[in-house]
Amino acid sequence: MARFRSWYALSISVLAAILLILRRDLKQLQTLSESTKQRQVFEDKMFLHHVRNDGVKSVISQRGRYMIYPRVFSSGIKMKSVEVAIATHSSYYKLRFLQNLVHSWEGPVSVTVFTSNPTKSLLLVTLLRKCSANIRNRVNFHFVVPFFGVSFSKPDSFADSEPNILRLLEQSSERVKQNLICHNLQSLLDSFGGFDNDYNESVEYPVNILRNVAWSNARSNFVVNIDVDLLTSAHGHDFLKSFLHNAKIPRKQAYILPAFELDMRYFSQNKDSFPISKSNLPKLIANNVAKPLYSKVCSECTDCNRYDGWLAGDVNTVKHEDIPGVSCMQYMVLPKSAPKFDERFEQFGYDRLSLVCEILAAGYEMEMLDNVFVTRVGYEDLSRDTLTVGENVFRQFITELTDRYPGGAICRQRIF
Structure with missing residues (x-):
């Protein structure tokens, strides 16, 4: 009986040690997985291909938490210097307000987009520029991407509840894009109304960083600092x-x-x-x-x-x-x-x-x-x-x- 108790105690100790090792390995695996997800943002080939081809020089924010990509898209009308420009900021989903803002303001606009999925945002901005001459000619776009707390999904993978504007963009022919999407653009953008928070709770919306990026990249003598809505x-x-x-x-x-x-x-x-x-x-x-x-x-x-x-x-x-x-x-x-x-x-x-x-x-x-x-x-x-x-x-x-x-x-x- 004593020998059995000794063997039983030894078995329990070995089992506990194995569980501790498994727990440690699982935690390391989870950390590696999260690290991989974070790195995937910067392995986003479509977005990086665009910024490299356009000569966009990225910088790291002052506190090292965000990657800043100034002038991902520049306005179509080149202006050396202007008297006054709007500097504003937006999340992916709040870009739906940009058309209204640009319609009311007939001057240049500098907008910073905060996004945890740069390719997805790149596609939407490309669509906005294609459908709106005002946006194409008068708006400069800058991107800010968080280093941490983001999960990456491919631009062609959407939740069932996701507004379908980008799915239409990917699946439609050029003719259908112009007729179906551009002519009904604002109605499609309005479907974003229930999706205002495209960043999760672990990533705060760095509003003043976004404002400063738009401000610094506005080529004007004076800046109007307002929100995109x-x-x-x-x-x-x-x-x-x-x-x-x-x-x-x-x-x-x-x-x-x-x-x-x-x-x-x-x-x-x-x-x-x-x-x-x-x-x-x-x-x-x-x-x-x-x-x-x-x-x-x-x-x-x-x-x-x-x-x-x-x-x-x-x-x-x-x-x-x-x-x-x-x-x-x-x-x-x-x-x-x-x-x-x-x-x-x-x-x-x-x-x-x-x-x-x-x-x-x-x-x-x-x-x-x-x-x-x-x-x-x-x-x-x-x-x-x-x-x-x-x-x-x-x-x-x-x-x-x-x-x-x-x-x-x-x-x-x-x-x-």
Whole structure:
């Protein structure tokens, strides 16, 4: 009996040792598998073939988490330098908004696409450029690809629920592509509506990196930093181009763009009447189909803009005399040389407010534009939780401003 117990104990020990070895090997295999998936992004032959043939020089982001490919596609009309351009950003699925933005803004656009599947995004951008002369001629595309936390799927493998626009692109003849896809492009893109998050929870959306890539690659003297799902007001580019070219603008000057949000159904039913002018806004607000951006979810984010006074202002002027003078969530027109977005802010929350604070701390004056504004299609559902994302980083950021600028305490006094 003692010999049996000794043999049994030995067997249990050996079995435990084997299980530990198997567990270790399984973990190593899993790590290798994840590493292979990560590497596959950069073994994406179609995408790499395109960037190599076009001479695109990739760079690594400041914190080493993303690969940046500037000017994957350049605009068809070559411009050495222009007065003002839009700098924006998008995920793969939010590219569906680009046509509307480019329709409202008649100037150049620099857009950064964040993607975990570069070939898939390459195909979609190729389609957008083929179907839209405005996009082909006026938009520069840059790609940002995460190093970690991505899984790779071949561009011809889609989930059953995947919008079928790229499947049509791959399976259709050239004639069918033009007739079926291009003539119905926006309807096909609208099917992306339920797929806004094409990055998983382990990969944050590096919004300020994307903004800076678009900003740095905009060949213009001034940059309009807005999101891709916004529309500019009618003749916004012409107004700004003329004003910025002719006015005597101080070196440290920022211009604020009033921002509104619009009922999605109203926009869909009246799409042909867009973009709109300032004179259209009072009626839309009175009919409850337009309101200041964030007004329902974060009134303090927009109250500082004093929109009542702005709406009552002269529609024939460019600058509004009632300057906000406080920091809040604002879209701005800035000189190309102005301080950029702080890239520690990822996702949304304090990401734009941090730039407003730095602009003020750096001694920039702010004035609100009177006849140029932006509108988001669809009411913003920003949650209070979103507004607390990055709060710790923001507090650290504000502390650093006091060390970097003589006026660095300006936001601490106004916010905390």
